[in-house]
């Protein structure tokens with residue numbers, strides 16, 4: 001299980017190797033993604049709180065990256081964080097997400113990106129529930145929920 005100390009270590013010293021890599025040009029991403037997905041995933045924008053697809057959705061399933069279909073989260077780790085965005089206490093795999101320090105908007109945050117295609121997903125905070133203490137605050141625009149057997 002990943003904890004805050006692991007997230008800080010990855011952000012500071014480097015992330016685990018991804019299982020594969022997907023590289024596309026900005027024009028290719030623009031053709032593949034909707035404008036809203038492109039703004040979040042490739043331009044690091046944040047979607048509106050509450051008015052997004054998965055904020056209040058707790059259907060069982062798995063959440064994959066919109067950009068490359070990599071498995072990112074399981075519904076079992078999704079919880080209600082009252083933040084306005086879908087929140088998870090743990091990623092599906094240690095090497096699924098890459099972490100870096102983000103000092104935009106005069107805040108010190110840890111950004112979470114897809115480790116396979118580098119899409120911006122959201123941020124990670126150390127105020128999540130037991131046991132991990134982690135809160136992955138993720139944009140719905142970066143996620144697709146699929147049935148467990150589809151992955």
Ligand SMILES: [Zn+2]
Pocket residue numbers: 065066067068069070114115116117118119
């Ligand atoms: Zn991806």
